[in-house]
Amino acid sequence: MTQSAAEALFRADDLTCRRGERLVFQGLTFAVPAGGALFLLGPNGSGKSSLLRLLAGLLKQLTGTVTWAGEPLSSDREAHAGRLHYLGHQDSLKNVLTVRENLLFWARLHDPAVGDAKIDAALAALSLAPLASLPAKLLSAGQRRRLALSRLLAAEAPLWLLDEPSVGLDIASVARLEEMIAAHRAGGGIVILSTHVDLKVPDAGQLFLDQFAPAVSTQELWA
Amino acid sequence: MSRLWTVVQRDLRLALRQGSDSLMVVGFFVLTVTLFPFERTSAGILWVTALLASMLSLDRLFLADYEDGSLELLTLTPTSLEILVMGKIIAHWLTTALPIIAAAPILAVLLHLQEDGFITLMLTFLLGTPTLSLIGAMGAALVLGARRGGVLLSLLILPLYIPVLIFAVGAVDAAVQGLPLKGHLLILGGILLAALPLAPLATVAALRQAVE
Numbered sequence: 251m252t253q254s255a256a257e258a259l260f261r262a263d264d265l266t267c268r269r270g271e272r273l274v275f276q277g278l279t280f281a282v283p284a285g286g287a288l289f290l291l292g293p294n295g296s297g298k299s300s301l302l303r304l305l306a307g308l309l310k311q312l313t314g315t316v317t318w319a320g321e322p323l324s325s326d327r328e329a330h331a332g333r334l335h336y337l338g339h340q341d342s343l344k345n346v347l348t349v350r351e352n353l354l355f356w357a358r359l360h361d362p363a364v365g366d367a368k369i370d371a372a373l374a375a376l377s378l379a380p381l382a383s384l385p386a387k388l389l390s391a392g393q394r395r396r397l398a399l400s401r402l403l404a405a406e407a408p409l410w411l412l413d414e415p416s417v418g419l420d421i422a423s424v425a426r427l428e429e430m431i432a433a434h435r436a437g438g439g440i441v442i443l444s445t446h447v448d449l450k451v452p453d454a455g456q457l458f459l460d461q462f463a464p465a466v467s468t469q470e471l472w473a
Numbered sequence: 474m475s476r477l478w479t480v481v482q483r484d485l486r487l488a489l490r491q492g493s494d495s496l497m498v499v500g501f502f503v504l505t506v507t508l509f510p511f512e513r514t515s516a517g518i519l520w521v522t523a524l525l526a527s528m529l530s531l532d533r534l535f536l537a538d539y540e541d542g543s544l545e546l547l548t549l550t551p552t553s554l555e556i557l558v559m560g561k562i563i564a565h566w567l568t569t570a571l572p573i574i575a576a577a578p579i580l581a582v583l584l585h586l587q588e589d590g591f592i593t594l595m596l597t598f599l600l601g602t603p604t605l606s607l608i609g610a611m612g613a614a615l616v617l618g619a620r621r622g623g624v625l626l627s628l629l630i631l632p633l634y635i636p637v638l639i640f641a642v643g644a645v646d647a648a649v650q651g652l653p654l655k656g657h658l659l660i661l662g663g664i665l666l667a668a669l670p671l672a673p674l675a676t677v678a679a680l681r682q683a684v685e
Contacts, residue, residue: 308545309685332551340542359550359557 259284260409260440265314267300274300275462278314280455282442284408285435287451290444292459298444299339301459302411305442306336318409332360334409339417341398345387349378349397352386357404364405372403376426391418399427402434410434412443424449500624504631511638515584516594516645523573523598524634527605530569531626534561534613539683544617548684555673558680562610562673570602586649593648593658597641600661607665607672608633614679637664 258281266276274297282288290298303309305316307323307330316323323330343352353372357364373379376396381389389397395418402410410431416424428450431441441451488495505525511517538544547557577598581591612630619625644657 306549308548328551328553331549334549336545336549338542338545340545342542342546344541344543356546359547359552 258282259286260316260318260442262305262316263314265301265304265316266312267297267304267309268312269300273312273464275459276313276464278457278459278462280457282440282455284438284440287431287435287441287443287454289451289454289456290442290459291456296459296463298459299413302336302413302442302444303338306334306411307331308336333407334411335360335402335405335407337398337402337410337412337415339413341394343386343389343394343397346385348383348385349373349389350382352397353400353404356401360401360405360407369404372400375403375430376400376423392420392423395419396423399430402430408439410439410441410443412441414445415443416445416447416449496624500627504627508638511642514642514646514649515581515586516590516597516649517642518584519577519580519586519594520597520601520638520642520645523570523577523602524605524638526573527569527602527609528627528630528634530565531609531613531630534565534610535617535680535683536613539617544680545684548681554677554680558610558614558673558676562606562676565610566603566606570598570606574598574602586645589651590645590649593654594645596658597644597661600658600665601637601641604637604661604665604668605634607668611672611675611679614676614683617679617683637661640664 261279261281263279265278267274267278278301280288290301292298300309304311307327318330318333321329342356347355350369350373354364354369357369357372370379370382373382376399378393378396378400381393386394386397395415399415416427419427424447431443431449431451434441441454443449443451505521508521508524511521535544538547548554550557574595577594578591581594586594609630612626612633615629616625640657640660644654644661647654647657
């Protein structure tokens with residue numbers, strides 16, 4: 251991240267996160283400009299998922315601030331929700347609804363004006379169009395993941411927070427995901443993602459979470 | 474044979490660590506018996522069973538969304554969560570209370586409810602069951618992520634259901650006996666009007682806690 255602070259659209263300053271009795275990270279700072287991408291790297295348990303949840307507004311930080319275009323997240327929760335897509339470990343699908351119904355529900359909640367064309371395009375982009383009328387129960391794990399990813403395309407949002415988005419995807423779908431990310435960034439969108447596979451995201455920044463691990467863990471203090 | 478005991482042991486351990494099942498059964502037993510004083514009249518029987526039936530479905534109201542990650546996405550929807558919660562409560566009422574209301578007149582005939590009580594019975598159901606869904610949602614949100622959620626839910630919710638039960642049954646009994654019933658109905662309406670804004674607020678606070 252070489253961009254100056256003024257250019258950074260999305261930034262975090264001095265974030266500290268606590269889960270239960272444990273400090274996950276502290277003093278975490280980063281900045282991402284429009285069109286930028288940031289990889290969250292670190293071993294299991296280093297706080298990648300916690301950071302993504304915190305950036306989405308699902309978790310509250312202990313200290314520090316997160317700002318979008320200079321506005322702190324906490325100032326307008328709904329506005330922040332409107333500008334982001336969060337993809338967690340779970341696919342948030344209902345087995346008894348069809349592929350199309352599942353997507354339509356989330357897209358309409360995000361943007362009530364989403365039309366059929368947008369839904370069809372999102373399904374086609376992830377090769378789900380032939381499965382559109384099948385109940386989600388019949389999908390494989392990879393197909394479920396693709397359906398979850400189609401949310402990103404069906405309703406637009408400038409900030410993508412993706413927690414291991416490629417889990418369960420085949421090689422062709424991973425390539426499609428890389429294209430999606432590139433197109434999103436070309437339009438000025440930001441992507442922050444954690445991954446354990448080698449996703450090709452050109453010029454992406456890297457944030458090593460173990461650098462922000464607390465020097466002394468609370469567990470050691472208790473010992 | 475040793476495998477039999479392995480399974481028994483493992484299921485007992487699971488029940489002790491997380492299980493609400495056995496407590497749930499006892500809890501349900503105790504709670505139902507405590508409701509029996511209301512079951513002297515046919516209106517009482519109808520109301521108590523309707524209440525227990527609607528409670529059975531509450532467990533799943535938010536749990537399914539909580540488990541499959543939908544709840545997180547719902548809280549990340551760019552609108553106030555109260556509106557989405559209200560939507561879920563309306564759907565709960567339409568799928569659980571409405572069928573009960575539809576079945577009630579037939580069951581009332583079966584229980585020999587006197588003719589004078591019929592319209593009042595339907596009125597109390599229409600005024601009372603939305604309150605049950607509203608209060609129930611609050612309880613269902615509070616027990617998310619808690620161990621022994623099922624029995625906790627009954628313990629939390631039932632005391633709050635009792636006033637609805639008292640005034641609903643009171644109204645029908647008054648109608649049957651030719652006594653004035655306006656007061657009962659007004660209180661039922663009042664409880665509904667209080668629950669309408671308050672229950673979604675409390676539900677949302679509990680859901681945000683659960684998602685974090």
